Amino acid sequence: MGGDPGRPMLTVAQVLEPLARYRTDEVVVTTMSVVRPWGLLSSSDLDFASADSAMGHAADLALGIALAQPGRRVVCLNGDGSMLMCLGTLATAVGAAASNFVLVVCDNGEYEITGHQPVAASGRVNYAAMAEAAGFRTVYRFDDAHAWAEAVPDVLTGTGPTFVHVVTEPGQQGPIGRSGKEQARYLQHSLAEWSEIMRAALSSGV
């Protein structure tokens, strides 16, 4: 698991690039350390950055979209610190039987945004086992870039709720803002503005 440089793990780019390659009309909700890297790969109206001091609620928000849009796949790119803040979401997703919900935990073992402090039990939490015990229908764990890249089409089309635990290397992301200085399109708008953009895209059936 993340936080241990001796263990096999993926870079953030190795996690995101295959997902961007195979992504079609899925909603992608990002949070914390993947917000900027994903925003450089994609400028879709169907991307959503839960980056405003989100206190681990990105997965809850993505679950809500999935429940409102049962015909569309919704992928949440969560972090391990965020997941730990809202572990109850695992039970909520299973209870709601969100078969179109894909929850990816990028486990880098640390709070990267705030300066690389380790999360609780860094590198020792088996998130895949937690999701399996909570009742997720499909659960994956990856620490190899090739295996992940090969599995992405199945992850995006299988029956969920689906959980993916990806052991990742810490990156170098700092605090995230919303302004014209950010390169990622979804960070160039206020959260309220972007919410309207996404609502319009979802209601038009993009």
Place this chain on the structure above:
Amino acid sequence: MARRTIDGLMRAGITHVVGIPDNTSGPLFDQILRHPMIRLITVTREGEAFAVAAGLWLGGASPLVVIQNTGLLEAGDGIRGTAQRMGAPIPFMVTGRGYAKMLKAGITRDDPRTRELLTRPDVDSTALLTEPTLDAWGIPFRRCDADDDPVLALEDLIRSARDARLPSALVLTRGLD
């Protein structure tokens, strides 16, 4: 009353009820669980309810959050960081634990929150802190007291949340019976 409440939610276009039950809202949750049109999403923590509801709204649904005031106090950043910052018109009903005790003790929300008051065994500080907290968080709210009709109040709440384009609350100091 629970059945009448659901009829009111249907008229107001509510598609999902998201929350955690207490003794007051339990009968409503029981009815919604069996309802063919309104879907119940039971969460594990109140802050989670607001993020799920915000996501439902993004996806085009019209959710109502139902929580107790105890849970409201833990849900602060869940409201602020999702629904409020998004400008999502999420109506939420807060069942009011402790209001009967507060009334019996002759205390109002405006009494100074001294150590003596906050630690009094005959006062439930949850009720004492509910409305000042909503005020501090910038959440429009109204109360539904013993003489008010909860169904009409709920329909009014849903309309006003949509008008304000913000999460807005109804504090229920009475039962739903």
